[in-house]
Amino acid sequence: MPVPRNTKTLGTKQPRAGKVGTVTENGKSEKEESCQAKRSPSSPQGGPKKRSAFGDITNAHKSQTVMGKKETVKAGPRKVQKAPVVLGVVKNNEINLKKSMKKTPPTETPAEPKKVPVPEKPVPVQIPTVEDIDKEQLSDPYASAEYAKEIFDYMREREEKFVLPNYMEKQPDISGDMRAILVDWMVEVQENFELNHETLYLAVKLVDHYLVEVVSMRDKLQLIGSTAILIASKFEERCPPCVDDFLYICDDAYKREELIAMEMSILRTLKFDINIPIPYRFLRRFAKTPTLEYYSGYCSQDLHPLVKRLNFLLTYQPHDKLKAVRTKYSHRVFFEVAKATPMDMLKLEEILKS
Known part of the structure; x- marks a missing residue:
């Protein structure tokens, strides 16, 4: 399962300092801003701008320095005309000093900048480190490795549809031992024809689901089994055996017409829904890795x-x-x-x- 990507933290743009002070101060301020712009450009992926600390996001410190310089300039003694009387000069100086103090606002301690809350990064989902069991089959177009996970999820959903009940209670002429003997014979047929294991397991499932719906006699049980192998071979094999081969393995106990009629009966009864999930198909996938709990879900x-x-x-x-x-x-x-x-x-x- 892909690890969800971490959410990017949004940055806060630094406000530009106001243009105050003399020409030299303005030039210095603009130079600092240009250097700052070069040092912290926005990343091409839209990431946050770099900054050293939250205190740098305001220009409070710079304003305080400039205001201090302003105060020094304004608070200096103003030039006055010389008076013949010394007392008049002193009195004029006191008046001018009071006027300058009224024009110059008192220096206030700048308030601490408010810290901008930064959204917390979401905690990524912890996924166990497991081997990708489909990566080796990516080059095989018949393996459909790109859709393997979706295919097996679909098969697990269909598995619930094909749960078998105990159907022997309504079969008056067939017992569990007879079914066991039939399955043992079907295993022998699969070995002789060198069929896939999936063909055998699908054929057994076809027999069981057919007997759930139809009451049969024991003399037809071998016909049902051989016909089920024929249907499963057409579904699973590249070169399935022909009808004559199945008549031969039944020792000519049935005719060709009976075998074809049984094939039609099984398909109609199951409504042609023969893509039944079988255990061996799951086993082929789960046996590729030791992390069975991750891939099987159990x-x-x-x-x-x-x-x-x-x-x-x-x-x-x-x-x-x-x-x-x-x-x-x-x-x-x-x-x-x-x-x-x-x-x-x-x-x-x-x-x-x-």
Whole structure:
């Protein structure tokens, strides 16, 4: 996330000193102003002018100096005509001195300049230092790295739309074990055709969402699975297998017309909305960086219920018939997760609490 730029602090222009005093003083004042202008020009970016302290923003000190010079000039003795009598000269001097004191205002201590409040700079948002996981794919036009964040935000919004309920309650002829065997067979098909992993996971999601809406019989379950792989292959693969390939892997148990009819039924039931977010697509992105909390939006505490559920399923569910799944995820590409021993539930609870 880009760090918001700091707000620029507005400067206060210094007022120019008034033109008072003799010609020499004016020339000196203008020279000081020209030097000051050269020393503190406005930056091309519109930044504030430089200044040494708040006391320099007024000309109070300069006015005081000039006024002092004025007072010295006006307070001096004025030339008077010589009188033959000394007392008359003294009296005239006293009168002139009183007149000059009335014309010259008393020197007042200049008031302290008011400090102009400067707006405080906003505190920038603290963003953790994380690696940009999309920078390496900027040169690949097929990766769409410029829009990666927006794409995954869109997928997270759509993920809520495809939450699966427990649909086995309304399937009288299909059980959870039958679905598990079907998924294991679909994994074997994906391995034989060398399809992408996204194709497999999308096909499983198509089967589940179709069975949520349609009550099916067990003799059609393999047809639904093979047709789902065909649809997912058209969506994910560059060169998807043809219809004859899927008829072959079903051992010619179904006809070509049945497979095409099932394809139309699945697409109509799902209203052609088959761009379903799958976990593996998120995993490809999140596995690029150790800062999973930043990119995924989830903290470790959010995953605790799911960890407990998965550990329970791996501990108490039979897996002797699901050989294709176990073989696939025993490979080093998947870090041999199928060989990992499930943890004791009490020990798992202690680890999660710590």
